[in-house]
Amino acid sequence: MRFSLPGPTTKSSAPSPANLRRRPAQLVTLGFLGAIALGTFLLSLPMSSTGRRATLIEALFTTTSAVCVTGLAVVDTETFWTPFGQVVILVLIQVGGFGVMTVASLLGLLLSRRLGLHTRLLAAESAHTVGLGDVRQVLLGALRFTIVAEVLVATVLTVRMMVAYDAGLGHAVWSGVFHSVSAFNNAGFSIYSDNLVRFVADPWVCLPICAAIIVGGIGFPVLLELWRLYRSGRGHWFQPRRWSIHTRLTLLTTAVLLAAGTLVFLLAEWSNPKTFGPLDVPGKLLAAFTQGVMPRTAGFNSIPTGELNNGTWFFSDILMFIGAGSAGTAGGIKVGTFAVLAFVIWSELRGDPDVTVFDRRITRTTQRQALTVALIGVAAVVLPTFVMTVTTTTFSLDAILYEVISAFSTTGLSTGITATLPQWHQLILVALMFLGRLGPITLGTSLAMRERQRLFRQPESAMIIG
Template identity: 40%
Template sequence: MKLRQMKAIKLNPAQVLALGFAGLIIIGGALLNLPIASEDGESIGFIDSLFTAASAVCVTGLVVVNTAAHWTLFGKIVIILLIQMGGLGFMTMATLLALLLGKKITLKERLVIQEGLNQFSLQGVVKLTKYVIFSTLTIEAIGAIFLSTRFIPIYGIKTGIGFSIFHSISAFCNAGFDITGNSIVPFVGDIVINGTIAMLIILGGLGFSVYADLTSHKGIRKTSLHTKLVLLSTAMLLVIGFVFIFIIEYNNPKTLGSLSFLEKIVASMFQAVIPRTAGFNSVDIGGLTKATSFLIIILMFIGGSPGSTAGGIKTTTFGVIILSITSVLKGNTDVVAFKKRIPYELIFRALAVLGISLVLVVFVTMVLTLTEVKNSFLDLLFETTSAFATVGLTRGITPELSSVGKLILTFTMFAGRIGPLTLGIALAKKQGKDKGSFRYPEEKIMIG
């Protein structure tokens, strides 16, 4: 269906986005279900192809088969295209096509772009879309060049270039798909590969509006509160993750124990970055201690930043909630950050995103405990959070899931990709309709 024809259908931008992503998943699933997509020449099956397509479009990275071994070149091209379209958003890709064809962007289309990029205003959304496309292609190209300096000597020119492009796109889009066969584990001590992929993940998870803000100002002090909160919360989460993983896993023979001191630092930093949310790993995730696994669950749930390729409830949501708690403990009336007051509407929306996300993760985990009785609760909670936050990390249970479990996680990935991106703005629109000519009387209840 053409975007212009959507005018005749009364769909709000959030619904258009949901249908767009669902359409990409179905098309991708159909293509991956073709025999030419599998190395054995046989169809992988509808559920597995749909799961893989959802994982690619939702830039998650959970896989039911080994990506390198199972898929043909055709299948891998389909997957990386789905990752690119899913990471940027289907409206961004549609806008690129419209611009190339010289077509005008209608108001309806601008509203959908606004929703997809998580912007508060229609002003400049087309300009921001152009910036998103340009910066994405530029960063991915630079990342591929750095990766090629290591992959070409190892795999040869043709394969090395292919590996470099694939992993650069997968990393920047925070997808976590790999075609090495074992993620980044063979390169656990390689500073260039680990550093490049980690930087691509971080850049992909910051958000395009942050890039635009940083490039339009000469110093961080002059940037918006959003940019400052994103950078501060991201830095804090990375440092906390690194220190915790380095200390707890230092002597764990299943993860860091057998590595040199430098390799332990590189691996700890990499593992602290991947919950941003990309499913790459350089050590065995199933071998992590329970404490580290639970920390990663928390980091995955928080995820990246709004308007980025990452998932989760977002760093700004987490930051606003922490600031609100701090404000209550100090007895302050207003929630303040960097000498700026945060509106109560944003606090309510942050709480709504947190509450709905928690309910979804808890509910899905409970259902999986009934359908996947062979797996432990920690493994299922880890898998559910990874799917919801579109991370792609797993403790090794994804291929063993039942058909029902795969379908449940397919929906969870879809809900995680759509929900956190659109819920805040959707709630803000509804708030305007609730304002009437009167207010109900106030009455207190006991809290805590």
């Protein structure tokens, strides 16, 4: 069954198929641009900043970073912004994170309703996600889960601040709420100048924040599917064979990348006197896990990122570019895209005619879409890096590449050079944050919605590869 927009059915007023295809991406883009414009105006007000009024670039950069749940900053969040300005940033983070999660899910719903019955049944059989649900269920489900997760983490952080750090009730609650919302939405903003460095060895702060980051980054379709299986009362929610291919791929790839990130950080930074060196063994393990989570586009840092080894920077680049789950609050090309491409390579190396994942064959359309998203992501990183590198001699290539990938993947980790970049370089990062936030969602959906049937095929031809 196809859905249609309400309204007159006369030929002159009926929207064309091309307009229907373009409209969702246009509405999403305009919505986020409107939020950025409003946030820029509010942060430009004298009441938003201390000492001096924020410049247009500072307000625009901070707003874009908040709405796109990135975390990069050109001014200190703790000292530059007033409580009013911090509240504005928090609201923008919440709007941006919840908006991305629900928009991605609803675009999937829109896509599923454009498909024919046969294709929808196949999709339902292989990926029990929100595609065949209803709008009200998606919105209410995402809202409820967001509230519950953020309240739980905020409560733990508030109690910890009062008990271990002698914080007053007001400051403890504000710190707990701000970091909970920022973590669940994978934003990486902190009200402390050193981010989470002061809490590097405190598991009661780092672990709840990591948990919020992981859950928020998994994606609402996966969370909804697990919740439905749990509600069924049959114990299927912890049986992987009962999960859809999307859920299994997302959770498996997430676990592998988290383990790899923890191990690499632990080994590479174990004796670094500026990062893990001064910590005891439990502190190093906690710091390694925390930093292994953060490049999944979270943006917090419990150690000085600028003091990491170059090899650790490069590995962080890889983790940031991959990102986390689809229809979640994280960025990157998504773990699903990465996993599909990995299985494509594995199947090609083995000479298999089909790409098979968990006894299911991945369609060629999905393979092409994954390749397209990944290569466009590579281009979106390479071109700005080249431009920024050839137009400045102040910063090294690895530092610029780190900032560019962090912006595109909406991670927010920084080597510390963002605030000192030329303003037009900062504007490049603004564009990258916006592109990285909406690009993979709208691109993936538009590619699927543009699929069409052809009544003929051209003759095949082979090329020499390699």
